Amino acid sequence: MRKRNKWIAAGVGLWLTGAVCIGSGVFLDNPSSALTRVVQAATQSETTQGQIDAANKKREQLEKERTELKKTLSSSESKKDNILQYITTLDKKMDTLTDKVKSNEEQIQLVQSTIDELLLQEAQVTAKMSSQYETMKERIKYMYEDGTSGYLELLAGSSSLSEMYNHLEYISKISEYDQKMYGEYESTKQKLTKTKKNKQAKKDELVATKETLSFEKQSVKQLISKKKGQLTKYNNLIADSESSISTYDVKIAAQENQVENLLAQKRREIAAEEAAQKSSPSGNSPNGTDTTTSQTPSSNAVSTSGFIWPLATAGxxxxxxxxxxxxxxxxxxxxxxxxxxxxxxxxxxxxxxxxxxxxxxxxxxxxxxxxxxxxxxxxxxxxxxxxxxxxxxxxxxxxxxxxxxxxxxxxxxxxxxxxxxxxxxxxxxxxxxx
The missing domain is CATH 2.70.70.10 (Glucose Permease (Domain IIA))
Structure with a gap:
């Protein structure tokens, strides 16, 4: 008796479900007679009911899997957005590094131009020193290597003591001039050499900075490439998830159609039972009550070079x-x-x-x-x-x-x-x- 009541209840629920799913496709001429038909058909439709239960269960499973896919999709989209933001940040950093490298190269060129100019000036001073040195050698040769006669003749040829003094002073001034000019050239060359050395050190520092910037730039470039690879991965995951969700939508729709078809089959069974009862002498309709229920679906969302080992231990x-x-x-x-x-x-x-x-x-x-x-x-x-x-x-x-x-x-x-x-x-x- 309890088993029969169970199927009666199932028949009532199924009938109501059919009404909800089909809508205007269900006509209730008389609630009591409709309930009677369901009660009479229930014992003959256990197979159909099992199919409906199985179809509903499969649909629920599909919807559950679809929900998980939606979560995966949402997670992938969130990660994709994060990667896009990170790539944007890296792109900005790359632009900054590029600007720094450009500025660094301009500074290197400027310093190199200064070094080239200093080299030219150094060469010019060296040439002047060489010329001055040759002039001094000629004078020394004249005064010492060719004997002292010319020097004495110059003094003896003086018409007066005053003229002789002038000749002596002239010779002395020439010697002082030679020494002074040579000393100035030597001093200038030393200054140029020192300045050139400082500029070369500055250039070396700039070159080191350039190497560091280039290293950082390459690192950022590699990271951007890595992130773009991850972006492609998540784009593929998103595409796959969307495709799978679409497939699940189709499967769920097909499952819903199957449920509706089974409900339609149930209604046909009820209609057949009703026709059989009408042709039966004892086809009286028992009294019954039409009970409706409403359900709202829910969802959950030191070496020689002066260097030492760089570690305190050997490693x-x-x-x-x-x-x-x-x-x-x-x-x-x-x-x-x-x-x-x-x-x-x-x-x-x-x-x-x-x-x-x-x-x-x-x-x-x-x-x-x-x-x-x-x-x-x-x-x-x-x-x-x-x-x-x-x-x-x-x-x-x-x-x-x-x-x-x-x-x-x-x-x-x-x-x-x-x-x-x-x-x-x-x-x-x-x-x-x-």
Whole structure:
């Protein structure tokens, strides 16, 4: 009896569902007789009801999966927006670095022009010194190498003591003039040489800055490329999610059609049962009550060069200088320094006294320091966990400048130590040893 009541209730619910789904396709001539038809048809439609339950369950599962896809889509779109904002920031940084590189190159050209002018002036002064020196040699030769007769004749030929004194003073003044001019030329040359040396040092600093800027620019370029790759990935994820959602929409619509078709089949079964009852002598309609319910769906949304080892401990050289296989995405295939494996927090020290030209963070080098040691030689210390010096600071050999780490593009805690000398990177082991 309870099983039959269960199917009666199911039949009532199903009938009401059919009314909701089909709308004007359901006609209720008499609620009581309609309920009677449902009650009589219920025992004959268990198979159809099972199909309806299964179809509804599948539709609910599809809708649940679609909701998860929507969440994935929303997450992908959010990440895409973040990447776009980051790329915009990187583009601005790239523009700033480009402007700095351009300004730096202009300064280098200006300093080089000054150096060229100083070289020209130095050459001119050297030529004048050479000419003055030759003149002095000729006079000395005349007065000393050719004998003293000419000198004595000049004095003896004087018509008076006053004239002889004048001749002596003249000869003395010529000698003083020669010495004075030569001394002035020598002084001028020394000043030019000193100025040229200072300008060359300035140029070396600018070249180092250019190298640093170019390094940062390349790092930003690599990061932009990486982010654009991620952007493509999320664009593909979004496209795939949207396509999958569209597919789920089609499947859900098809499932809804199947449910409606099953409901239509249920109504046909009810109609057939009603027709059978009408033809039966005992086809009386029992009394019943038409009960309607409303449901609202919800959703949830120190070496010979004067350099010392850059670490307070020996460490282990994990990668040498020169060609290599890139150890991780974004790393170069030509290693411009050496990697020294060491625990995070190891003291990193200045290999030689100098001036800190850079102490900053780079996407690829992480926290890094660059020190200029003079004579066109620089040292670089990369991937540090923290820095202990600032740009412009003078450091002594062995001074703590950072603590080692694994920042930037890195596969583990280590120090990347590089030496840049006279326009190119060189093997650091030519300068330091453990």
């Amino acid at each position: 282990r050289i994990s990668c040498g200088f020169g060609p290599r296989t890139a150890p991780t995405a974004g790393a170069s295939t030509y290693h411009k320094g050496i990697d020294i494996a060491t625990p995070t927090g190891t003291i990193v020290r200045a290999a030689k006294a100098g001036t800190v030209v850079t102490a900053t963070y780079s996407a690829s080098a992480g926290n890094f320091v660059a020190i200029y040691h003079g004579d066109g030689v620089y040292t670089y210390y990369m991937h540090n966990s923290s820095l202990r010096v600032s740009a412009g600071e003078k450091v002594t050999r062995g001074q703590t400048i950072a603590l080692s780490g694994s920042t930037g593009i890195s596969t583990g805690p280590h120090l990347h130590f590089a030496v840049y000398a006279h326009g190119s990177y060189v093997n650091p082991l030519n300068y330091v040893s453990r």
